[in-house]
Amino acid sequence: MADQERDYEDYDLRYSEQIGEKNQSGAADYKEETSAELAAPISFDRGLDRVDERDTETAVAGRGVGFAALALSIISLFVLPILFGATGIVLGFVARRRGASSVGSWAIGIGAVSIIVGMFILPFF
Numbered sequence: 652m653a654d655q656e657r658d659y660e661d662y663d664l665r666y667s668e669q670i671g672e673k674n675q676s677g678a679a680d681y682k683e684e685t686s687a688e689l690a691a692p693i694s695f696d697r698g699l700d701r702v703d704e705r706d707t708e709t710a711v712a713g714r715g716v717g718f719a720a721l722a723l724s725i726i727s728l729f730v731l732p733i734l735f736g737a738t739g740i741v742l743g744f745v746a747r748r749r750g751a752s753s754v755g756s757w758a759i760g761i762g763a764v765s766i767i768v769g770m771f772i773l774p775f776f
Contacts, residue, residue: 713749720758732769
């Protein structure tokens with residue numbers, strides 16, 4: 652293509668004023684995109700007008716209970732595993748109910764592991 656001579660040298664697509672003009676064969680130098688007509692419409696501001704469903708005071712209280720449950724579950728790994736582990740599990744369920752699901756789940760899991768280790772593994776040492 653570079654070796655061939657063009658018979659319309661004055662038509663150069665590098666200049667923006669010539670874009671969209673018809674060339675010598677009568678066809679425009681661009682192709683119309685029709686994908687926007689086929690795609691479903693998208694709303695970009697879906698989450699901006701919505702109010703958070705969770706009450707912030709309940710979530711903060713649930714997070715506090717969750718961290719207390721997590722602390723008790725971690726302490727139960729070293730001291731009184733049955734008592735502190737069970738308390739951590741109960742508080743973990745309370746925290747999950749109040750909206751702190753991840754912290755509550757961790758507290759439940761660590762408390763359960765602590766009870767299992769305390770009942771079945773530690774007596775042999």
